[in-house]
Amino acid sequence: MAHVSVPMYWRTIPQRYKMIGQKCKKCGHVNFPPKGVCKYCSVSSEFEDLQLSGRGKVHTFVLISSGGAPPEFAEQEKAGGMYPVAIVELAEGPKVIGQIADADPKTVKIGMPVKTELRKIYTEEDVIRYGFKFVPATEEK
Amino acid sequence: MAVGISGYGVFIPRLRIKREEYVKAWGSFAAAGVAEKSVMGFDEDVLTSAAKVSKRALESVPLSPDKVSRFALASTSPPYTEKLLSGTVLVTVGVPNATYSSDHTTSTRAGTEAIIAGFEHVMANPKGIALVAAADAPRASMWGSVEHQLGAGAAAYVLSSENLVAELEGHASNVTEHFGERFKPRDDPLLHDLNVKKFAEGALISNTTKAASSLMKKLNRKPEEYQHVVIQQPDAKVPSSVGGKLGFTEPQLAAGLVSKNLGDLGAASVPVGLAAVLDIAKVGDKVLVVSYGSGAGADALSFKVVGDRKAVPRVQAEMDRKEYIEYVKYLKLKGAIV
Ligand SMILES: [Zn+2]
Numbered sequence: 001m002a003h004v005s006v007p008m009y010w011r012t013i014p015q016r017y018k019m020i021g022q023k024c025k026k027c028g029h030v031n032f033p034p035k036g037v038c039k040y041c042s043v044s045s046e047f048e049d050l051q052l053s054g055r056g057k058v059h060t061f062v063l064i065s066s067g068g069a070p071p072e073f074a075e076q077e078k079a080g081g082m083y084p085v086a087i088v089e090l091a092e093g094p095k096v097i098g099q100i101a102d103a104d105p106k107t108v109k110i111g112m113p114v115k116t117e118l119r120k121i122y123t124e125e126d127v128i129r130y131g132f133k134f135v136p137a138t139e140e141k
Numbered sequence: 142m143a144v145g146i147s148g149y150g151v152f153i154p155r156l157r158i159k160r161e162e163y164v165k166a167w168g169s170f171a172a173a174g175v176a177e178k179s180v181m182g183f184d185e186d187v188l189t190s191a192a193k194v195s196k197r198a199l200e201s202v203p204l205s206p207d208k209v210s211r212f213a214l215a216s217t218s219p220p221y222t223e224k225l226l227s228g229t230v231l232v233t234v235g236v237p238n239a240t241y242s243s244d245h246t247t248s249t250r251a252g253t254e255a256i257i258a259g260f261e262h263v264m265a266n267p268k269g270i271a272l273v274a275a276a277d278a279p280r281a282s283m284w285g286s287v288e289h290q291l292g293a294g295a296a297a298y299v300l301s302s303e304n305l306v307a308e309l310e311g312h313a314s315n316v317t318e319h320f321g322e323r324f325k326p327r328d329d330p331l332l333h334d335l336n337v338k339k340f341a342e343g344a345l346i347s348n349t350t351k352a353a354s355s356l357m358k359k360l361n362r363k364p365e366e367y368q369h370v371v372i373q374q375p376d377a378k379v380p381s382s383v384g385g386k387l388g389f390t391e392p393q394l395a396a397g398l399v400s401k402n403l404g405d406l407g408a409a410s411v412p413v414g415l416a417a418v419l420d421i422a423k424v425g426d427k428v429l430v431v432s433y434g435s436g437a438g439a440d441a442l443s444f445k446v447v448g449d450r451k452a453v454p455r456v457q458a459e460m461d462r463k464e465y466i467e468y469v470k471y472l473k474l475k476g477a478i479v
Pocket residue numbers: 024025026027028029038039040041042043044
């Protein structure tokens with residue numbers, strides 16, 4: 001398993017729990033997840049925090065099934081079954097990888113509107129690692 | 142100064158298991174009147190659910206999370222027995238770190254404990270805003286009949302003195318010393334129940350009826366003056382037994398009887414039932430809610446509906462959004478087989 005230490009995980013809480021991104025002070029592009037150097041202009045390391053909406057659209061996705069899950073997600077796959085992992089294009093521009101939860105895998109489609117919410121990602125050292133997953137955005141309408 | 146509910150939100154996990162699945166597996170189903178019940182997904186727990194309903198409750202007002210000056214969380218099934226729980230929700234929702242918070246976890250009365258704690262805050266601080274979330278998914282051994290009733294769900298409330306949907310008229314409680322019914326010894330994450338049915342029923346009925354009648358006496362209220370009554374729902378029959386003793390009829394209990402389709406929501410039972418009532422209540426309606434926690438104690442709260450602003454989604458919509466699972470999948474999700 002890709003070990004992520006507790007302090008290392010803790011530092012990423014703003015992005016994992018509440019979708020805090022960064023806006024480049026030089027080129028204005030939004031980076032998510034936050035980077036040391038802007039992914040778009042490749043020069044600036046000056047950012048301001050930006051609360052993202054958590055909304056976006058499925059850009060592409062794969063279904064992870066039996067045996068295909070990384071070790072930290074193997075238990076999830078065994079208990080919960082096949083799950084979709086998507087690249088989502090966020091409303092603010094960046095494309096991010098995340099699981100799609102609370103949806104029948106057969107109903108996941110490219111272009112489908114999604115939004116983030118807090119889920120258990122995995123457990124390591126008996127510590128539950130929470131973070132965002134995407135869920136269908138139409139559910140509340 | 143009037144205080145009350147300014148907003149609310151609910152969440153029911155999408156998975157359901159029908160009573161027939163239990164009958165197939167065990168030959169019977171022990172939860173009276175429960176047709177199906179809700180089940181949390183593998184990646185959900187009471188903290189993720191509490192975060193979700195807290196956001197929905199704030200959106201229903203609407204109110205920015207940085208206005209919250211008191212936060213309270215209620216659950217009998219938190220993921221840790223020691224570790225502050227509110228922080229996960231507070232940080233996710235964006236409630237200020239300096240907000241005082243409390244975790245209420247030791248009985249199914251926890252939901253109303255947290256709500257009363259929230260009201261105490263807003264009564265003492267006229268500008269105060271309390272956010273209270275109750276989320277539960279109790280767990281017991283698959284061999285115990287108490288397991289059959291256990292469901293999952295969450296509701297949150299914004300309590301303040303402004304933009305009221307329902308005004309608090311008063312509250313009353315009753316506490317006794319009882320044991321043997323629904324408890325968790327320190328070293329076991331699963332519920333125990335010694336099946337002392339008559340004894341347990343006595344504790345439940347005496348605490349709930351005493352809390353409710355002392356409140357009604359204080360308010361000089363007769364049973365027929367309430368349009369809606371929500372009573373703790375370990376199953377779908379208990380509310381009728383308690384309600385009958387207090388002089389309430391089935392129609393008064395109908396709107397808040399969520400256990401028929403969701404099972405026992407533990408500390409979230411009364412909070413979700415109250416949300417279902419607020420979803421359909423009319424201005425002027427009176428609502429009585431009575432919680433119960435083994436050990437034992439009961440809280441009764443009386444509300445008058447003063448606004449018709451409804452939360453989205455409604456409890457009914459959350460009930461309708463579902464996917465059925467079989468008993469084997471249920472066992473896997475509950476970690477009973479690995
Ligand atoms: Zn840049």
